[in-house]
Amino acid sequence: MGRWGIIEEEWRKGPWTVEEDKLLIEYVNLHGEGRWNSVARLAGLKRNGKSCRLRWVNYLRPDLKRGQITPYEERIILELHAIWGNRWSTIARSLPGRTDNEIKNYWRTNFKKKFKKSSTENSEKTKVHFLKRKQFQQQQLLNSQIDMKKIMSLFEENENKVPSHVPKQEDMTILYQNNTFHEQEQGGFFYSMINGYANYVPVPEASSNDEDIMWDIGLWNLDDFNVNL
DNA sequence: AAACCACGCAACCGCAGAGTA
DNA sequence: CTACTCTGCGGTTGCGTGGTT
Missing domain, CATH: 1.10.10.60 (Homeodomain-like)
Structure with missing residues (x-):
């Protein structure tokens, strides 16, 4: 039957x-x-x-939003997937009117094939490398002590000066609320939000002296504003 | 025209955690 | 505490459809 x-x-x-x-x-x-x-x-x-x-x-x-996922929604999906991985319901909470199933289907259809699994022999190295990187970034965030309100007001005051690659205000809010980072290992790739766009870059080989590695990836570059905080 | 193929999406399944008797 | 039910989640399946040979 x-x-x-x-x-x-x-x-x-x-x-x-x-x-x-x-x-x-x-x-x-x-x-x-x-x-x-x-x-x-x-x-x-x-x-x-x-x-x-x-x-x-x-x-x-x-309250469901019908129709195509918009480019803006797609960007949110990419960014949040970088943070949360396959936690579709968590991602869906940031997209009013979209369901976890819809987002999951959208992701699988449009992005899954782009991220092949890294080879097993590299995976352990990759994991260690990723953890070090994450630890470094957490320390960096602590050090910088960015004042969210200050930045938000800058966005408002400098609306016309904000470079196009700076993440939108809504995105920043989500990221700050989640108090998390813009980067995640993704099967042999690092997902990063450099310039406000989702980038997947191959995981570099673990260096023998990790101190030499320049960890220069941040959420955005404050120099873009041409203002002193 | 028909057979085949690829893919999107709706709906299923198993599992886990919370709630309740 | 235990057993059972309910709910929600993430992974998977396969129908329906549109495109191609």
Whole structure:
């Protein structure tokens, strides 16, 4: 028997029909979101709770943003993926109206193939290298003690002078809220946000004297503003 | 026209954690 | 404390469709 739509079990599976959608919407309007396992009983739907929840969250919710992912949203996805990895629900929280499933699909479709796994013999080296790099950057952030409000006001005062490659204010807010960095190892690549753009660069070979390595990657270059903080 | 192929997306599954009896 | 249920998450699957041979 086929995978979809065969009513041989207790629950219906497969694509939702218009009638089922209607029943589910009516149910949520009456009872609100949650308690999904009672939908079958109260709404007369032969769907299990998980299926109902998924349908609502990913498709029926009225606050969903339909249509193509915009270039701006794509940038957010890239940036946040660099930070969080495959934590799609976390990423989705920063994109109102987009679902984790949608973002996951978008990523897989558009970016997954670009990042092949690094060879296993390099992976341990890579990990060590990455950890050192991260540690260095954390220290750097502590040292710099950037005053967020000051920077934000600079963005406002110098709106016309802000170079195009500086991350947008919204992006910065997210990054600061998360108190995290713009860089992540990604299967043999480093993801960095140099110049406000997502860049994937090959992981350099671990140097014998790591002190010699110039760690010059920051969130952005404050010199771009031509102002003294 | 038909067979084949590639890909996007909706929906599934298993698992884990939180909540409750 | 234990067992069970519910919810949410991330990975995976495979249908449907549009393009190509």
